[in-house]
Amino acid sequence: MSEVKERAEKSRDKKAAFGTDLELTDFSREGGKWEYDADYGRFAPEERRHLLRAGIELTDVEHAGTFLQADTAVVHCQANQPGVEVLPITEALKRHDWVADHLWRLVAVDADKYTARTELELDNGYFIRALPGVRIEQPVESCLYLRTDRFAQHVHNLVVVEPGAKLHIITGCTAHPRVNSGLHVGVSEFYVRAGGQLTFTMIHNWAEDIHVRPRTGVRVEEGGQFISNYILLRPVKTVQMYPTVTLTGPGAVASLNSIVIAHPGSEIDVGGRVILQAPHTRAEIVARTITTGGASISRGHLVGLEPDIKAHLECRGLILAPTGHIYAVPELEGRVAGVDMSHEAAVGRIAAEEIEYLMARGLDEEEAVSTIVRGFLRVKIEGLPPALEEEIEQAIRETGKGM
Amino acid sequence: MLEIEDLWVSIDGKEVLKGINLVIPQGETHILFGKNGSGKSTLLMAIMGFSRYQVRQGRIRFLGRDITQLPTFERARLGLGLSFQRPPTIRGVKTGDILAACAGGKVSYQALAAAYDFTGFLDREVNYGFSGGEIKRSELLQLLAQDPKMVLLDEPESGVDLENLQVVGEIIGRLLQKDRRHQRRDKSGLIITHTGFIMDYINADTGYILLNGRILCSGNPRDILQDIKKFGYEECIKCRR
Ligand SMILES: Nc1ncnc2c1ncn2[C@@H]1O[C@H](COP(=O)(O)OP(=O)(O)O)[C@@H](O)[C@H]1O
Ligand SMILES: [Mg+2]
Numbered sequence: 001m002s003e004v005k006e007r008a009e010k011s012r013d014k015k016a017a018f019g020t021d022l023e024l025t026d027f028s029r030e031g032g033k034w035e036y037d038a039d040y041g042r043f044a045p046e047e048r049r050h051l052l053r054a055g056i057e058l059t060d061v062e063h064a065g066t067f068l069q070a071d072t073a074v075v076h077c078q079a080n081q082p083g084v085e086v087l088p089i090t091e092a093l094k095r096h097d098w099v100a101d102h103l104w105r106l107v108a109v110d111a112d113k114y115t116a117r118t119e120l121e122l123d124n125g126y127f128i129r130a131l132p133g134v135r136i137e138q139p140v141e142s143c144l145y146l147r148t149d150r151f152a153q154h155v156h157n158l159v160v161v162e163p164g165a166k167l168h169i170i171t172g173c174t175a176h177p178r179v180n181s182g183l184h185v186g187v188s189e190f191y192v193r194a195g196g197q198l199t200f201t202m203i204h205n206w207a208e209d210i211h212v213r214p215r216t217g218v219r220v221e222e223g224g225q226f227i228s229n230y231i232l233l234r235p236v237k238t239v240q241m242y243p244t245v246t247l248t249g250p251g252a253v254a255s256l257n258s259i260v261i262a263h264p265g266s267e268i269d270v271g272g273r274v275i276l277q278a279p280h281t282r283a284e285i286v287a288r289t290i291t292t293g294g295a296s297i298s299r300g301h302l303v304g305l306e307p308d309i310k311a312h313l314e315c316r317g318l319i320l321a322p323t324g325h326i327y328a329v330p331e332l333e334g335r336v337a338g339v340d341m342s343h344e345a346a347v348g349r350i351a352a353e354e355i356e357y358l359m360a361r362g363l364d365e366e367e368a369v370s371t372i373v374r375g376f377l378r379v380k381i382e383g384l385p386p387a388l389e390e391e392i393e394q395a396i397r398e399t400g401k402g403m
Numbered sequence: 404m405l406e407i408e409d410l411w412v413s414i415d416g417k418e419v420l421k422g423i424n425l426v427i428p429q430g431e432t433h434i435l436f437g438k439n440g441s442g443k444s445t446l447l448m449a450i451m452g453f454s455r456y457q458v459r460q461g462r463i464r465f466l467g468r469d470i471t472q473l474p475t476f477e478r479a480r481l482g483l484g485l486s487f488q489r490p491p492t493i494r495g496v497k498t499g500d501i502l503a504a505c506a507g508g509k510v511s512y513q514a515l516a517a518a519y520d521f522t523g524f525l526d527r528e529v530n531y532g533f534s535g536g537e538i539k540r541s542e543l544l545q546l547l548a549q550d551p552k553m554v555l556l557d558e559p560e561s562g563v564d565l566e567n568l569q570v571v572g573e574i575i576g577r578l579l580q581k582d583r584r585h586q587r588r589d590k591s592g593l594i595i596t597h598t599g600f601i602m603d604y605i606n607a608d609t610g611y612i613l614l615n616g617r618i619l620c621s622g623n624p625r626d627i628l629q630d631i632k633k634f635g636y637e638e639c640i641k642c643r644r
Contacts, residue, residue: 353491359475375495
C-alpha cells in the first residue's frame with residue numbers, strides 16, 4: 001500500500017478540527033449512473049432553473065470550459081478555448097504524470113475523515129489548467145452536483161495556473177431540486193505559479209439536510225494573485241470549511257471574500273487562513289455574515305512570517321432574528337518585526353436609528369432594511385453571471401421581509 | 404400646515420417635552436432657539452415620529468390630518484422632511500442610493516449633486532468619514548431631492564466651515580422658496596439655529612425660545628436673537644419670563 005493510502009486508512013474515522021462530527025454511515029455511497037450529456041439535453045427545465053441559482057448556466061457559449069459532475073459521473077466536460085485544459089481528475093492522472101505529485105501537497109490526506117475518505121473512495125473531480133502566459137477572460141464553469149438523495153460525494157479537484165496565465169473559475173455546488181439530504185466533500189488544491197492570476201468564485205446552493213465539507217489548500221508563487229469569492233445564500237444543514245492560502249513568493253497577493261446567510265436550522269462554520277511566507281506579500285479577508293435564525297461562525301487567521309507584509313481581516317456580522325447567532329473569530333499572528341497586520345470585526349443588529357433614518361426619506365421599513373442589507377453585502381465580486389446577481393437580489397429582498 | 408397641541412414627549416422614560424403648543428401656517432418659517440439640552444432636537448424627532456421619542460400626551464397635525472400615530476415613512480410621504488443634527492452612518496449603502504430613493508424618479512439627483520459640487524460623494528458610504536460640512540450638504544441635498552412641503556432643519560450650519568456655509572445657505576433658501584414673493588410661498592419651515600446665520604438666506608416669520616421642554620416666548624426672530632446675543636440665554640430668559 002502506498003504511504004498516502006496508508007495515512008488515509010489510519011484517518012478514515014478521524015474527527016475534523018471544526019464543525020459538527022458526521023456519522024458517515026448515515027449516507028449512501030450509491031450514486032446514480034448518469035450518462036454523458038453532450039448538449040445538456042437530459043436536464044429538465046426545473047433542474048436548469050435550480051442550477052442557475054448556483055450560477056450554473058448549461059451552455060458552452062461564453063465559457064472557456066465546462067465541467068459538470070453529477071454524483072460520481074462526469075456528465076459534461078470540455079475545454080472551449082485553446083490554452084485551457086479541463087479534464088476529470090482521473091483522466092488528468094493518466095494524461096500527465098506530474099499530476100499525481102500535485103495531489104495531497106496543499107491539503108493533508110490525513111487531516112480528517114473527509115480527506116481520508118476522498119483518497120480511499122474517490123468519485124472523480126475536476127482538473128483545470130491555464131497554460132503558461134495564456135490569459136483566459138471568459139470563466140470556466142464547473143458544477144458539482146448531488147443528484148441522488150442521501151448520497152455522499154467525494155471529489156478531488158486540482159487547478160494549475162501556469163506562470164503569467166489568468167483564469168476565472170465559477171463553481172456552483174448544488175443538489176437536484178428534489179434531493180434534500182446528502183454530503184458533499186470537496187478536496188481542492190490550487191497552484192498559482194509566478195505571475196499567475198486565479199479568481200475562484202464558489203456558489204453554494206444546497207438544501208435543508210445537506211452537509212458540506214470542502215477542504216481547500218492554495219499555493220501562490222512570486223507575483224501571483226489569488227481571489228476567492230464564496231457565496232452562500234440558501235439553507236443548508238452544515239457547512240464547515242477553512243481554506244488555507246500560502247503566499248510563497250515575494251509580491252504574491254490573496255483576497256478572500258465571503259457572503260454567508262445562515263437560515264434557521266443552518267450551522268455554518270466558514271473561515272479563511274492566509275500564511276504570508278514571503279516578503280512583500282499582501283492578504284485581505286473580507287467576511288460578511290447574516291443570520292436570519294441560524295448559527296454562523298466566521299473565522300479568519302492571518303499569519304505573517306516575513307517582514308514587509310501587509311494583511312487585513314474584516315469580519316462583519318448582522319443578526320436579523322432573535323434566535324440567530326454569530327461568532328466572529330479573527331486571529332492575527334505575526335512572527336517577525338515589520339509586519340503590518342490589522343483586523344476589524346463587528347457583530348450586531350441593524351441599528352433602529354439607521355432604519356428610521358431611511359424611513360424619514362420615505363422608505364417603508366422593509367425597503368429600509370433591504371437597502372441596509374444590500375449595502376452590507378456589497379463586496380466587490382466581478383464577473384458574476386446576471387442570473388446570479390438576480391439571485392442575490394432576491395435573497396436580499398426575502399431577508400428584508402423576515403424582519 | 405403644522406399644528407402641535409399640548410405635546411409631551413419622553414425619551415427612555417425621561418420627560419423631555421412638557422406641553423408644546425405651536426402653529427406654523429403654510430408659507431411661513433419659524434425659528435427655534437434654546438440652550439443645549441432644552442429639547443429642540445427632541446421636538447423635531449417627535450414630529451418625524453422616531454420610535455425613541457414617545458408621545459405621552461398631545462397631538463401633531465399636519466395638513467389637517469392627525470399624524471401622531473403615523474409611521475415615519477408615511478409622514479415623509481405626506482411631505483415632512485428633516486435634516487438631522489447628527490445623522491447615523493450607514494456602512495455599505497451609497498449616498499447616491501439614498502438620494503435616488505429621496506428623488507423617487509421625480510427629479511435627477513445627479514443633476515442636484517452636480518449643482519452643489521457633490522458628485523464625488525455619490526459613491527461614498529452614507530456619512531462615513533464625512534466632515535461636518537459634508538454631512539449637512541448631504542442632508543440638505545436629500546431634502547432637495549425629497550422636495551418636502553414642510554422643512555425641519557436641525558442646526559443646519561453647525562460644524563460647517565465658511566466656504567460651505569454659503570452653499571448651505573443657498574440650498575436652504577431654495578428649499579424654502581426665498582425667491583418667491585411672500586404670498587406665493589407654499590413651503591413651511593421649522594429651523595433650529597444658534598447663530599442665526601441662516602436667517603440671511605430665508606424669510607423667518609416667528610421665533611421661539613425653548614427651555615426645559617417648554618416654549619418660553621415667541622416673537623420676531625431677529626429681536627429674540629439680538630437679545631440672546633446681547634444678554635445671553637440666562638438673562639434673556641429672565642427678562643421674558
Ligand atoms: N437618545 C437619547 N437618550 C437619552 N436622553 C436623550 C436622548 N436624546 C436626548 N436626550 C436628552 O433629552 C434632552 C433634550 O435633548 P435634545 O432634544 O437633543 O436637546 P437640544 O437639541 O435642545 O440640544 C437632553 O437632556 C438630552 O440629554
Ligand atoms: Mg439638538
